[in-house]
Amino acid sequence: MRFGVVVFPGTWSDCDFHYVISEVLRQPVSYIWHREANLSGYDCVVLPGGFSYGDYLRAGAVAGRSPVVEALPEFVARGGLVLGSCNGFQILCESRLLPGALTRNDSLQYRCQFVHVRVDNAETAFTRATRPGQVLKMPISHGEGKYYCDGPTLRSLKEKSQVVFRYCEEDGRLTKDANPNGSLDNIAGVVNEEGTVLGLMPHPERAAEKAVGGIDGLAIFHSLLASLVEDGTFLKR
Amino acid sequence: MTGAEPKVTKELALSHGLTAEEYDRIIRRLGREPRFTELGLFSALWSEHCAYKHSRVFLRDLPTQGPQVLQGPGENAGIVDLGGGLALAFKIESHNHPSFIEPFQGAATGVGGILRDIFTMGARPIAILDSLRFAPPDDAKARRLLEGVVSGISWYGNCFGVPNLGGEVAFAPEYAGNPLVNAMAVGLVPTDRIFRARAEGVGNPVFYVGAKTGRDGIHGATMASATFDEGAAERRPTVQVGDPFTEKLLLEACLEAMATGAIVGIQDMGAAGLACACSEMPARAGTGMEVDLDRVPQRDRGMTPYEIMLSESQERMLLVCSRGREAEIRAVFAKWELDAVEIGRVTGDGILRARMHGEIVAEVPVKALADEAPVYEKPTARPDWQDALEAFDPLTLPAVAPERALLALVGSPALASKLWVYRQYDTQVGINTLVVPGSDAGILRIKGTGKAVAVTADGNARQVYLDPRRGAAMAVAEAARNLAVSGARPLGLTDCLNFGSPERPEILWQFKEAVGGIGDACRALEIPVVGGNVSFYNETLGQAILPTPVIGMAGLLEDAEARCTQWFEEAGDRIALIGPDAVSLGGSEYLWALHRRVAGRLAPLDLDVERAVQGACRAAIEGRLVRSAHDCAEGGLAVTVAECCVSGPTPLGAVLELPAGGDRDDLALFGEGPSRIVVSVPASAARAFEALVREFAVPWRWIGRVGGDRLVVRRGETPLVDLTVEQLGHEWRSGFARSVA
Numbered sequence: 001m002r003f004g005v006v007v008f009p010g011t012w013s014d015c016d017f018h019y020v021i022s023e024v025l026r027q028p029v030s031y032i033w034h035r036e037a038n039l040s041g042y043d044c045v046v047l048p049g050g051f052s053y054g055d056y057l058r059a060g061a062v063a064g065r066s067p068v069v070e071a072l073p074e075f076v077a078r079g080g081l082v083l084g085s086c087n088g089f090q091i092l093c094e095s096r097l098l099p100g101a102l103t104r105n106d107s108l109q110y111r112c113q114f115v116h117v118r119v120d121n122a123e124t125a126f127t128r129a130t131r132p133g134q135v136l137k138m139p140i141s142h143g144e145g146k147y148y149c150d151g152p153t154l155r156s157l158k159e160k161s162q163v164v165f166r167y168c169e170e171d172g173r174l175t176k177d178a179n180p181n182g183s184l185d186n187i188a189g190v191v192n193e194e195g196t197v198l199g200l201m202p203h204p205e206r207a208a209e210k211a212v213g214g215i216d217g218l219a220i221f222h223s224l225l226a227s228l229v230e231d232g233t234f235l236k237r
Numbered sequence: 238m239t240g241a242e243p244k245v246t247k248e249l250a251l252s253h254g255l256t257a258e259e260y261d262r263i264i265r266r267l268g269r270e271p272r273f274t275e276l277g278l279f280s281a282l283w284s285e286h287c288a289y290k291h292s293r294v295f296l297r298d299l300p301t302q303g304p305q306v307l308q309g310p311g312e313n314a315g316i317v318d319l320g321g322g323l324a325l326a327f328k329i330e331s332h333n334h335p336s337f338i339e340p341f342q343g344a345a346t347g348v349g350g351i352l353r354d355i356f357t358m359g360a361r362p363i364a365i366l367d368s369l370r371f372a373p374p375d376d377a378k379a380r381r382l383l384e385g386v387v388s389g390i391s392w393y394g395n396c397f398g399v400p401n402l403g404g405e406v407a408f409a410p411e412y413a414g415n416p417l418v419n420a421m422a423v424g425l426v427p428t429d430r431i432f433r434a435r436a437e438g439v440g441n442p443v444f445y446v447g448a449k450t451g452r453d454g455i456h457g458a459t460m461a462s463a464t465f466d467e468g469a470a471e472r473r474p475t476v477q478v479g480d481p482f483t484e485k486l487l488l489e490a491c492l493e494a495m496a497t498g499a500i501v502g503i504q505d506m507g508a509a510g511l512a513c514a515c516s517e518m519p520a521r522a523g524t525g526m527e528v529d530l531d532r533v534p535q536r537d538r539g540m541t542p543y544e545i546m547l548s549e550s551q552e553r554m555l556l557v558c559s560r561g562r563e564a565e566i567r568a569v570f571a572k573w574e575l576d577a578v579e580i581g582r583v584t585g586d587g588i589l590r591a592r593m594h595g596e597i598v599a600e601v602p603v604k605a606l607a608d609e610a611p612v613y614e615k616p617t618a619r620p621d622w623q624d625a626l627e628a629f630d631p632l633t634l635p636a637v638a639p640e641r642a643l644l645a646l647v648g649s650p651a652l653a654s655k656l657w658v659y660r661q662y663d664t665q666v667g668i669n670t671l672v673v674p675g676s677d678a679g680i681l682r683i684k685g686t687g688k689a690v691a692v693t694a695d696g697n698a699r700q701v702y703l704d705p706r707r708g709a710a711m712a713v714a715e716a717a718r719n720l721a722v723s724g725a726r727p728l729g730l731t732d733c734l735n736f737g738s739p740e741r742p743e744i745l746w747q748f749k750e751a752v753g754g755i756g757d758a759c760r761a762l763e764i765p766v767v768g769g770n771v772s773f774y775n776e777t778l779g780q781a782i783l784p785t786p787v788i789g790m791a792g793l794l795e796d797a798e799a800r801c802t803q804w805f806e807e808a809g810d811r812i813a814l815i816g817p818d819a820v821s822l823g824g825s826e827y828l829w830a831l832h833r834r835v836a837g838r839l840a841p842l843d844l845d846v847e848r849a850v851q852g853a854c855r856a857a858i859e860g861r862l863v864r865s866a867h868d869c870a871e872g873g874l875a876v877t878v879a880e881c882c883v884s885g886p887t888p889l890g891a892v893l894e895l896p897a898g899g900d901r902d903d904l905a906l907f908g909e910g911p912s913r914i915v916v917s918v919p920a921s922a923a924r925a926f927e928a929l930v931r932e933f934a935v936p937w938r939w940i941g942r943v944g945g946d947r948l949v950v951r952r953g954e955t956p957l958v959d960l961t962v963e964q965l966g967h968e969w970r971s972g973f974a975r976s977v978a
Binding site for chain 1: 388391392395396397398480481482483485574659660661662664665667668669671682684
């Protein structure tokens with residue numbers, strides 16, 4: 001009945017997710033060390049941002065083969081939810097839990113800035129508290145966030161409504177200017193076919209308090225809480 | 238192997254950067270010729286970089302005391318009390334020479350080094366800042382250096398996971414052969430968990446932890462203690478190579494190991510590596526140390542004891558743990574997959590004794606290395622160029638049309654938005670950032686307390702060049718003002734003193750005067766110096782940089798909600814200028830940007846007025862009487878107000894009404910002077926604001942009103958500026974990228 005926040009060597013958004021879940025949402029949460037392969041005590045596993053294993057080789061490549069990530073398919077198969085943000089998204093793509101890949105930003109530079117993303121699928125466990133077309137403002141912080149996949153994969157993603165978030169202007173228009181890294185089709189976040197594994201480049205945990213980054217990121221957490229409550233698997237603390 | 242080492246001679250000592258007198262002094266102290274490794278130890282520990290030989294006599298006069306000071310100069314970082322059981326550790330340090338030789342790694346390892354200085358005290362880093370100086374960006378090499386330095390800082394800080402809260406980028410031709418890269422780090426530590434770099438407890442084991450030792454950076458400290466010639470590129474092997482991932486692991490492992498209570502003392506291996514740590518730690522504690530160099534984890538094969546002791550490989554620490562608790566240390570470092578090897582023990586004889594292959598390779602009193610470097614009081618002389626600089630009257634130059642000058646200034650690389658730089662830095666990790674770079678100071682909340690910390694790093698080398706004493710005092714005043722306009726009370730400062738060769742009397746005069754000015758301002762504003770760094774020999778081919786003291790400062794907001802930013806927020810608010818009218822074009826950005834001159838006299842600085850102005854501004858912020866407050870600095874009043882208009886989330890216009898007077902328009906608009914703050918006041922708070930500034934007895938006046946989509950400046954009946962906010966904003970936003978990209 002708990003959130004678990006995975007800690008790889010080099011992870012740094014772990015404390016931020018932990019803080020938001022425990023201090024803002026007042027929900028039970030604990031850290032999961034990367035060598036842990038038993039995820040039976042969790043309802044939702046968070047793969048946070050950072051530079052797991054220094055992002056050496058490729059961003060997320062080493063973490064994608066760690067014991068905790070190798071335990072994820074089984075966790076997901078038994079109904080667990082996985083939220084990967086930033087480096088977590090990169091890890092989910094590297095481990096093939098999500099299609100596509102995240103490559104070097106078009107600018108060839110790191111980018112830390114606020115972006116707007118449009119909700120393209122409000123039916124997932126991560127977006128059910130939002131409206132379709134709703135625009136959320138959240139920060140990004142990455143050097144390798146340019147989403148890419150091949151043509152057939154993109155068609156399939158669209159057919160199955162797996163594209164959840166797309167970079168947009170404040171008013172929801174999808175433009176080249178609104179795309180901070182050159183992602184294919186302005187894609188900022190995708191889910192697996194079942195809608196239980198979300199990867200996104202923005203940082204919802206950095207937009208969970210009014211004074212620090214605004215509260216648009218809370219929509220994702222609130223969606224998760226609602227999902228867990230309705231499933232009957234979630235107990236309030 | 239040691240048998241193959243070179244014989245130590247006076248010539249060899251000279252080639253190590255020691256003087257003949259220093260070499261004789263070593264022989265007298267040891268009562269014999271030093272061994273080769275010992276010569277290496279002395280040359281590193283007695284280098285200017287480590288020993289402050291030329292600066293020590295002047296630094297003694299700086300005020301370092303205060304009720305809030307928990308740790309002053311002399312440790313890895315200074316620490317000030319935040320109340321409630323929490324303290325702030327912070328320090329600034331230069332990495333100028335390495336960054337010129339190899340900008341990316343030089344700047345990256347500068348960040349790495351200063352971060353270790355913070356977490357070796359037990360503090361978790363919560364912010365970094367960087368103060369950078371290059372030749373003007375019309376020079377391709379300057380652009381390449383800037384790009385390399387910024388990406389190096391970005392890479393290291395982002396990967397490590399610490400937000401960058403600000404700093405500055407400035408340009409002058411004098412930095413062409415010697416750019417400046419000063420990095421500051423700030424950390425949070427419980428007051429009962431502060432660690433110090435002391436090797437206490439005879440018999441306690443000494444552990445080497447972190448990355449392995451390689452041949453990189455050997456004699457970096459000595460390199461940083463010499464001027465550059467044409468052969469600078471050949472020194473590339475003296476630059477260290479950073480690994481922020483390992484540093485992140487080292488941070489987590491060190492903090493976790495500290496929490497066990499098994500650690501007695503800990504020091505980072507930065508400049509002069511093991512040599513420095515193995516002598517300074519016992520010297521501070523009045524002990525000695527024995528180390529077995531065969532046990533030092535090594536990345537290269539066949540390293541000599543000399544190389545092992547002097548390597549500046551990054552991401553390493555030396556720690557002393559309580560005897561009997563070694564297993565706890567080993568377990569923590571094993572979890573983080575880092576080396577933790579017992580390489581020696583603390584002894585009671587005051588000697589650093591290093592062995593390799595069973596043979597003694599160094600046996601030197603630790604105090605001789607750490608405390609007995611010669612202290613020089615070299616001659617100083619006021620440079621003959623000062624008279625001509627002071628005699629110059631900027632008003633003999635033709636005035637530039639106000640609108641053209643204003644657009645040129647807001648779009649100049651010095652004053653334009655630095656978004657191009659800081660969008661490459663993570664500014665938010667840790668979710669404490671209340672104010673990101675782009676206002677006068679960065680502001681971080683302290684979770685669970687309702688308090689916040691404001692941080693800034695600032696300097697103005699042109700002003701110091703024209704008048705080192707007043708200019709340096711102005712730098713301190715401006716850093717404190719940056720905090721005051723954010724609502725914070727300064728707790729302490731750390732200074733990075735970048736100068737040319739102290740062996741030249743004119744340079745040492747600049748240094749002496751500047752340190753005097755810093756001391757003046759610190760005493761008047763009651764801000765202690767809790768640490769810092771001196772970087773001499775910033776010269777290439779005899780061309781010294783401008784004298785550049787950079788002031789890093791941290792302050793406290795008891796109420797995080799009572800924070801303030803620089804930009805206008807509401808149409809209809811009244812605009813006031815708090816502070817004196819006295820300004821000068823001497824040393825101003827206007828004089829440089831429009832006339833390419835650095836000359837003239839500075840406006841007067843009255844530190845009592847400065848103190849009152851800052852107090853009034855803070856009180857007005859605390860009383861919620863102002864909606865914005867901005868330090869009136871480079872570019873003068875016109876640029877300051879333009880920044881208030883364009884730098885916020887919603888750009889807003891303003892109308893300024895300046896009194897008709899005798900001054901030339903360019904002086905009134907772009908003249909610079911200390912102790913000046915532009916605030917915007919809600920109309921409903923105007924009377925309370927008036928009462929408050931009168932109570933503080935500070936000079937002040939209403940100068941205009943926020944609103945509309947234009948910046949209009951009138952002087953009496955004469956319109957001087959009438960520009961759209963859109964046009965000003967465009968220049969300000971695009972100016973930097975246009976210059977550097």
